Amino acid sequence: MPAPDIFLDDTIVAAATGPGAGAIALIRLSGPEAFPILGRLLTTQPRWRHGRARHLLVEGLDDFLVTPWFAPRSYTGEDTVEISCHGNPLIVERFLSRLKDAGARPAGPGEFTYRAVRHGKMTVTEAERIAHRLRARLPWELELVETGPDAGLAFSRLLTQVHLAQADLESAIEFQEGDGPDWEPLAMEIRRIAAQARLQDHWARLPRVLLLGAVNTGKSTLFNRIAGYERAIVSDQPGTTRDWLEAEIRHDGLPFLLIDSAGLRPGAAGLRPGAAGLRPGADPMAPVEGPEAEGIRHTLDLARDADVLVAFSPAPGTAADPRAIAVQGKADDGSPRGELLPVSGRTGAGVQTLLDRIVDEIRAQRSTDRPQWWFSARLAELALALEAGFGRVQGEVLPEVRALHLKALALRLEEALEVPPADLYEMIFSRFCIGK
Numbered sequence: 001m002p003a004p005d006i007f008l009d010d011t012i013v014a015a016a017t018g019p020g021a022g023a024i025a026l027i028r029l030s031g032p033e034a035f036p037i038l039g040r041l042l043t044t045q046p047r048w049r050h051g052r053a054r055h056l057l058v059e060g061l062d063d064f065l066v067t068p069w070f071a072p073r074s075y076t077g078e079d080t081v082e083i084s085c086h087g088n089p090l091i092v093e094r095f096l097s098r099l100k101d102a103g104a105r106p107a108g109p110g111e112f113t114y115r116a117v118r119h120g121k122m123t124v125t126e127a128e129r130i131a132h133r134l135r136a137r138l139p140w141e142l143e144l145v146e147t148g149p150d151a152g153l154a155f156s157r158l159l160t161q162v163h164l165a166q167a168d169l170e171s172a173i174e175f176q177e178g179d180g181p182d183w184e185p186l187a188m189e190i191r192r193i194a195a196q197a198r199l200q201d202h203w204a205r206l207p208r209v210l211l212l213g214a215v216n217t218g219k220s221t222l223f224n225r226i227a228g229y230e231r232a233i234v235s236d237q238p239g240t241t242r243d244w245l246e247a248e249i250r251h252d253g254l255p256f257l258l259i260d261s262a263g264l265r266p267g268a269a270g271l272r273p274g275a276a277g278l279r280p281g282a283d284p285m286a287p288v289e290g291p292e293a294e295g296i297r298h299t300l301d302l303a304r305d306a307d308v309l310v311a312f313s314p315a316p317g318t319a320a321d322p323r324a325i326a327v328q329g330k331a332d333d334g335s336p337r338g339e340l341l342p343v344s345g346r347t348g349a350g351v352q353t354l355l356d357r358i359v360d361e362i363r364a365q366r367s368t369d370r371p372q373w374w375f376s377a378r379l380a381e382l383a384l385a386l387e388a389g390f391g392r393v394q395g396e397v398l399p400e401v402r403a404l405h406l407k408a409l410a411l412r413l414e415e416a417l418e419v420p421p422a423d424l425y426e427m428i429f430s431r432f433c434i435g436k
Helices: 034-039 089-101 111-118 124-135 139-147 152-175 183-204 219-227 290-305 351-366 377-395 399-417 421-427
Strands: 012-015 024-030 054-057 063-069 080-086 208-213 245-251 254-260 308-312 324-328
Touching: 012 089, 012 111, 024 034, 024 089, 024 111, 034 080, 080 089, 111 124, 124 139, 124 377, 139 183, 152 183, 152 377, 152 399, 183 377, 208 219, 208 290, 219 245, 219 254, 219 351, 245 351, 254 351, 308 351, 324 351, 377 399
Parallel strands: 208 254, 208 308, 308 324
Antiparallel strands: 012 024, 024 080, 054 063, 063 080, 245 254
16 A cells, blocks of 8 residues: 655544444544634634533534543644544544544554654654554464564674674685684574564464365265255265355354365375375375366365365374364264264254364364564564575575675665654555554
8 A cells, every 4th residue: 555645744634443333433633723623614613621511512513522532642742532432334434524624634554553662752663563453353462472482683683793704704815814704603503583473463363264175075064064055065976165265253252263174085186194284195186087186186175284184084094193083974863873973064052062072172272382582573573584584695605696696685684673754654654554
């Protein structure tokens, strides 16, 4: 998204609550003209007191509550007015229109927080935590955002290592003595940081739950039952599902992605059990061919990436997989099937028990391997870029060219740790929602 024209000497306005109807909506007005602009809508001018709400009425609008915040004791560090009104979107839009006509400019995404940073009310890292907190969807992701150590500390230590390596390399080039720096400790640290960034990305994604098993075992019927609507085509004809379908499910407060997959056939794709669970073998796809074979290939890719496998008996290659929950599909009476969990998409038997097992397994997985640091989106991108950049340093033979690559890497780190004010908006705040 291109950055709007950003000025710190004008007054901005936006709804701070989300779109749609609600009991109450909040409109935020911030800037040097916040009080005069609001005053143009009022028939009488109240005596404002910091943080003291006033109930007011504007002809042609609505009765509303105004809370004044004087600079610098406000979120943005500027004079700010927060207007609470009825949450009808028509009322909110009418208020915004009148305030714009009175001289306020529509705020861009994240512009209130941008102004807070520019006025010293918070650091860039604190602002990035706010952005991540707003978009966090999983409880452990939110906990990491709120309590995780900032990855910037790791990057600061890394920059010191890079500067030392630069000094050693420049000395070796200038005096033609020694072999230059020992690259392995620096390489290990860069790989460690990049691995932590990848772990956070995996850790914070919606858990993936794959319905896996032979053809015509009731996977699609169960998918429709859990999703709550007829999404998958259900037929007695084996191999009906040739592609995969997804539905976001929430159970016991936990969201996850439920995936319906193409049914497997004995020997298809060379499935065989292993210590790590499903893995591809060298056996041919025969006798499965055409679109169904392609669907099975997709299923294998999905299985390797899934967090939980709901394995419908028979499900080849899943017995040793720690992610698997073994079920017996089409168990309409819900009676036990040995160690298999009986489930029926048609009647709903066993479905709640299965959902409980799924979320228990997801929570157990996420309770381990917590990322060591919290990465903002900007620093997560930097971690992967540094890993690629250092690969170029190690791959170069000529010391002089190595020095150039290392200098570029150091510059990238320095720029990330000291973001120029002119770049703040485009790099960080354009990702915020409007009104924050």
